[in-house]
Amino acid sequence: MKLATIRTPDGTRAVRVEDARAVEIGVADVGTLLARPDWRQLAETASGPEHTWDAADTAPVVPGPGKIFCVGLNYRTHILEMGRDLPRYPTLFAKFTETLTGPGDDIELPIEDPQIDWEAELAVVIGHSVRRADEKAAARAIAGYTLANDVSMRGYQFRTKEWLQGKIWESSTPVGPMLVTPDEWQPGGIIRTTLNGEKMQEASTADLVHDPVFLVQYISAMLTLNPGDLILTGTPGGVGHARNPARYITSGDVVEVSVDGLGELRNRFVVSPSTSGPGA
Incomplete structure (x- = not known):
């Protein structure tokens, strides 16, 4: 469904x-x-x-989730391109409802940071409350899967060792276009990103170091996951910041994220009408 x-x-x-x-x-x-x-x-x-x-x-498929968890460095290819070791535990950070936007909405480029990057992600949607889930309970708690683009403001992200400030910009994270239930879709399909039609990312969603069921187990050990909560599972290799030279999103660019069976995000990036703010 x-x-x-x-x-x-x-x-x-x-x-x-x-x-x-x-x-x-x-x-x-x-x-x-x-x-x-x-x-x-x-x-x-x-x-x-x-x-x-x-x-x-x-x-956004869930416009007002109570919690949005994000996983950093969870694809083997992305971890290697960033020069890091495979993690024993998930690297977690959070987003807030205000960061979400629609699957086809325009996204404003902030004047504060010129280093804007794409991050295609498989997202998990929770279907019922769960705490300290074992493997079977974690699998049952997943209502389905959708797509996200964790658009990242790299200049702000790498000002400190904590990533939050580069991940929570308003209306910057498209989620959707639909939730597909686990009986109809399971991880393993290919996730892709194109920038103005040029392929930037392509990887199997089976390349996750920590899979969705494990992530539900791990996070629910800390606090209760509730219906509508989202878990963004990480991005594969091919982000702009890791390229040599680095490549970033500019005004007029169109970024598309897709997985067969889950649909597509298609967002055009536009100049922000704002004319004030702290310098990057």
Whole structure:
């Protein structure tokens, strides 16, 4: 089953995606849907108003997650290109709801940092509350998978040893276009990034050092994961910052992130209208 959140003149709506159709489920968004114990049955049987999927204005698949966990250095290829050893434990950092944006939205380039980079990521969406999960409970807690682009402001990110300040810029992280349930899609497909049509990243989602089930286990040992929470699982090799010479996103560039079966993010980068702020 494929689920999405679309924007309509009357607000956002959760929909079930069936080929060319998007069928309204009767709740405002996928996050609200997942908060219901009967979310799967409701989504499967809904027969609300229909929209044309290809013409839909998609919002972040979960517009207001309670928690967004991100994993750094989790693809073997990316770890090697960054000159690091394979980690024993996941490197974790957080994002906030304000960082999210839609799968097709324009993204503003901040005037404060010219070093803007792409990071294609497989994202896990939690379907029910879980704490201290074993392997089976962790797998059951996964509602499905989606895509993210962890757009990174490298100048700010590497000002200190902590990455947070380069990862939490407003409306910089597209997530979507849809959630695909585990019975229909499992990690192993190829994740790709193109910049203006030129391939930048391509790797198997099976190349993760720490897979989604392990990540749910590991994080749920610390605190409860709730419906709609997101886990961005890391990016493969091919980021702009690791190239020689480095390559960054500039105004007018279009970055596309895709995985067969999960859809595509397509975001154009534009100059920010803001004219003030601290220098990079």
